Amino acid sequence: MKSDMPVTVRFAPSPTGFLHIGGARTALFNWLFARHHHGRFLLRIEDTDRARSTEAAIAAIFEGLRWLGLDWDDEPVFQFARAARHAECANALLAQGKAYHCYASAEELQEMRTRARAEGRPPRYDGRWRDRDSRDAPPGIAPVIRFKAPQQGETIIEDAVQGPVRFANDQLDDMVLLRSDGTPTYMLSVVVDDHDMAITHIIRGDDHLTNAARQAQLYHALGWSPPRFAHIPLIHGPDGAKLSKRHGALGAEAYRDMGYLPEAMRNYLLRLGWAHGDDEIIPTEQAIEWFSLEAIGRSPARFDLAKLNSLNGHYIREADDARLVAEIEALRARRGDPPLDLALRERLAKAMPSLKQRVKTLVELDDMASFIFQVRPLVLDPKAAALLTPEARGVLARVHGVLEHAPEWNAEALEARIRDFVAADGRSLGAVAQPLRAALAGRTVSPPIFDVLYALGRDEGLARISDIATMSADLGPDAAPQH
RNA sequence: GGGCCCUUCGUCUAUCGGUUAGGACGCCAGAUUUUCAAUCUGGAAAGACGGGUUCGACUCCCGUAGGGCCCA
Numbered sequence: 001m002k003s004d005m006p007v008t009v010r011f012a013p014s015p016t017g018f019l020h021i022g023g024a025r026t027a028l029f030n031w032l033f034a035r036h037h038h039g040r041f042l043l044r045i046e047d048t049d050r051a052r053s054t055e056a057a058i059a060a061i062f063e064g065l066r067w068l069g070l071d072w073d074d075e076p077v078f079q080f081a082r083a084a085r086h087a088e089c090a091n092a093l094l095a096q097g098k099a100y101h102c103y104a105s106a107e108e109l110q111e112m113r114t115r116a117r118a119e120g121r122p123p124r125y126d127g128r129w130r131d132r133d134s135r136d137a138p139p140g141i142a143p144v145i146r147f148k149a150p151q152q153g154e155t156i157i158e159d160a161v162q163g164p165v166r167f168a169n170d171q172l173d174d175m176v177l178l179r180s181d182g183t184p185t186y187m188l189s190v191v192v193d194d195h196d197m198a199i200t201h202i203i204r205g206d207d208h209l210t211n212a213a214r215q216a217q218l219y220h221a222l223g224w225s226p227p228r229f230a231h232i233p234l235i236h237g238p239d240g241a242k243l244s245k246r247h248g249a250l251g252a253e254a255y256r257d258m259g260y261l262p263e264a265m266r267n268y269l270l271r272l273g274w275a276h277g278d279d280e281i282i283p284t285e286q287a288i289e290w291f292s293l294e295a296i297g298r299s300p301a302r303f304d305l306a307k308l309n310s311l312n313g314h315y316i317r318e319a320d321d322a323r324l325v326a327e328i329e330a331l332r333a334r335r336g337d338p339p340l341d342l343a344l345r346e347r348l349a350k351a352m353p354s355l356k357q358r359v360k361t362l363v364e365l366d367d368m369a370s371f372i373f374q375v376r377p378l379v380l381d382p383k384a385a386a387l388l389t390p391e392a393r394g395v396l397a398r399v400h401g402v403l404e405h406a407p408e409w410n411a412e413a414l415e416a417r418i419r420d421f422v423a424a425d426g427r428s429l430g431a432v433a434q435p436l437r438a439a440l441a442g443r444t445v446s447p448p449i450f451d452v453l454y455a456l457g458r459d460e461g462l463a464r465i466s467d468i469a470t471m472s473a474d475l476g477p478d479a480a481p482q483h
Numbered sequence: 484g485g486g487c488c489c490u491u492c493g494u495c496u497a498u499c500g501g502u503u504a505g506g507a508c509g510c511c512a513g514a515u516u517u518u519c520a521a522u523c524u525g526g527a528a529a530g531a532c533g534g535g536u537u538c539g540a541c542u543c544c545c546g547u548a549g550g551g552c553c554c555a
Contacts, residue, residue, distance in 0.1 A: 113555065116484095124485095124554085162488070171486055173554095210487060210553040233489075233551085240550065268495095271507090275496050278506040297496080299489050300551065307495065307508045317521080358520035368519085418517095433517030445519045 007039025008200050011065075011072070012079075012190070014046045015057035018251025019064030021303060022205060022235045022243060025269040029232060030203045031070040032270070032291040042197055043076040048189060050080070064252030068262050069284070077197060079189055086184035089192050089222060090145045090177040098221045099177055101143035102129040124173035127151075142180035147218065149174050155213045160230035160293040162206070167213040175214055187211065191218045199227050203293070206231035230293045233273055233300040243303055257334065259361030261319065261327075264312040272301040281314060313360040321352040327362050328369065340373075347372045351455035354447040371441035371452060376460075377467045384438035388468055392435035395427075397469035399436060400462060409458045411450040418450070439468040 011027040013019065019027070034041035045061070047053040065072065093099035104112075104125075112126055130148060137143065150169045157165045177188045184192075190211075194202060202212075209231045219226040237243045255265060266284055274297065276282065276290045316324065325348050329340060340348065348369055359365045380388070388396075402421045406413060422429050433449050440452050440461065453461045 116555090165487065167486070171554095205552090206488065207552050213487090231488090231552095236551080238494080242551070271495060273495090278497060280495090280507050297489095301496090302494060304494050304508075310508055313521090422517095428517085430517050437518060441518095443518090447519080449517065 005198065005200050007034060007037035008042065008198050009034050009039065009203055010042040010044050010194070010197060010199050011070075012044040012046050012193075012204070013061050014049065014052075015054060015061060016049065016052040017057055018060040018253065020243075020251060021255075021269070023061075024064065024068060024252055024265070025235060025272060026203065026205055026232065027065060027070050028068065028266060028269050029274075029291075029296070031072075032287055033201065033203060033293065034073075035288045036291045039200075040073040041070070042074055042199075043072040044193060044197065045076055045078050046186075046189070047078055047080045048083070048184070048186065053080075060251060060253065067252055067256050068265060077193065079193060082189070082193060082196075083184055085196070086189045086192050087178055087182060090184065090188055093147065093177065093221055094145055097148070099145050099147050100130060100174075101134050101137070102146045102174075102176075103137045103141050103143045104128060105141065125175075127174055130174060144176045144180050145178040146174040147177050147214075147221065149214070149217055155216055157209070157212045157216060157229055159209070159212070160201070160228055161296045162209065162231055162298060165209065165212075167210075169217075172214055172217070187214055187218065191215050191222070191224075194227060195219070195222070195224050201228045201230060201293075203230040203232065205234050207234060230296070232296055233298060235272060236300045236302045238302055238304065240302060257331075259331065259363035259365065260308065260312050261315045261362070264308065264315040267315070268308045268311050272303070273297045273299075281311075309360040316356050316359060316362070316365065319356065321349060321356070324352055324356055324362075324365065325349050328366050331362055331366055344372060347455050347457065347460075351447060351451060354451040354455075358447065368447070371443070371446055372455065374442060376463060378439075378442040378464060380438060380442045381444075383444045384442050387435055387438045387444065388471075392438075393469050393471060395432055396435055396439055396465050398425075399432060400465045400469055403453075403465070404462055406458075409454065409461075411448075411454045414453050415450040435468075436465070440464050 009030040011023075011030050013023055013027075031041050033039075043065075045053075045058055047058070062076075090099060094101070102125075108128075109125070112124075116124065125146070129143075129146070134143075149172055153169050155167045155169055155172070157167075159165055175187055176185050178184055212229050212231065216226045216229075235243050252265075256262075263284060266287070267282055270282060270287050270291075271280065274291070274295055276295065282290070319327075325345060328348065329345070333339065351369060351372060355365055355368050359368050399418065399421065402417055403414065406417055418432065419429065422432055434444065436449050437446050437452070438444060440446070440449060440456065446452055447455075456464065
């Protein structure tokens with residue numbers, strides 16, 4: 001263990017797709033651990049699979065991490081570029097007799113597997129070139145370099161999350177380090193890179209737990225002390241199976257586009273497999289202070305959108321209004337909507353305190369704000385149209401009269417005025433508020449009508465009421481005003 | 484098939500041998516109310532199963548079942 005060294009962790013995705021939710025959580029845990037210890041959080045792009053690695057995926061991963069607010073230290077390391085260094089380490093092991101050339105052909109390997117299978121043994125390389133002289137090598141065959149793994153005893157991983165995990169060494173065969181074309185294998189590259197990057201703690205999904213044993217052996221053979229391992233359980237879909245496309249496993253940018261706030265996502269992901277007593281709302285600063293590997297659970301957690309929604313609603317309500325306006329503008333821009341002019345942006349800002357109270361996502365926020373973006377004459381939805389009976393329109397005409405001389409145009413003053421009108425008229429507030437809502441928003445659901453009136457402003461508000469009040473034709477469900 | 488890991492309300496979790504098994508999301512009911520929310524109050528809801536160890540197990544051990552990961 002390198003307890004004397006500054007904490008250095010890494011996130012090492014393969015750029016074969018977007019930053020999915022499991023990767024995002026792994027990155028978050030690494031980031032929190034680094035920030036907690038005032039250490040470094042590095043990025044390594046494991047792009048050795050040339051066929052599947054893409055520039056687009058690399059960009060998506062960077063973008064996803066930036067969106068989540070997980071800033072990394074130093075320039076990212078690209079693994080493929082370090083292949084020569086990896087080969088050098090394999091050759092060093094070869095020179096020291098800790099690795100050997102293996103000339104077994106693909107057919108031989110296949111034969112080994114089928115025989116093992118037939119005999120009910122686990123399919124493993126049988127070590128046939130382990131102690132054989134290279135002079136026996138068949139001509140014309142480029143050898144691979146295999147690791148001379150210990151055959152007796154056991155390898156114990158003292159995992160920070162899983163506790164001690166023991167592997168019998170005879171279960172682990174002599175893995176390939178360098179392929180016959182001279183390219184390093186994943187197992188070699190990871191160990192060399194983690195060592196060269198001075199990684200002190202490897203926090204990754206527990207799908208790598210078995211790899212840890214072989215990697216630990218490699219560390220020892222190379223004369224390096226292994227880092228501390230922390231294998232965190234994978235995230236599962238709602239049905240308990242591994243999270244996959246089938247569950248709609250999406251990239252970080254998809255969650256952004258669905259209207260989630262990065263701080264809500266961080267809070268949600270943190271609580272998947274990690275807890276601090278009964279605390280649920282844990283802002284990032286607090287998370288950094290509290291985070292520890294010991295508190296990570298060992299059982300896989302299921303991804304649950306309902307809880308994310310709840311957290312997101314909380315963070316939206318807490319968010320600064322100006323920021324939310326900017327978020328809505330960004331969302332609309334991504335969707336291809338024209339930018340908001342000054343007046344609309346101002347209306348949106350005025351409505352924001354009320355709007356943000358009633359939504360779970362930014363997409364819902366945008367929808368809740370649609371009354372602001374509507375252009376007169378409003379398109380009424382069927383329920384709103386049904387509310388606007390001739391009688392209701394008559395009421396609206398009188399409300400218009402009451403409001404047009406209002407000295408002040410703010411929610412409190414408008415409410416007082418309308419309540420006076422309602423009281424004098426002997427009606428319930430609802431009998432006036434609902435038609436008013438239909439006229440102002442074109443829907444039966446909106447923020448409180450006084451907030452709506454205030455946000456719309458005097459001219460637009462009165463005009464919308466007037467549009468409906470002066471309408472002569474019957475307003476059947478199909479008679480809503482059309483553009 | 485082999486190795487390894489996991490198992491508390493529907494979901495995320497607290498509990499680190501002694502609790503009426505707590506909280507959150509979701510759900511149901513009520514309060515509030517101009518709609519929808521928000522908020523408040525109340526409610527239903529859990530230790531997979533079987534053995535041990537112990538005065539006492541959700542908690543420790545073994546087994547079974549179920550799920551997952553890796554290898555092929």
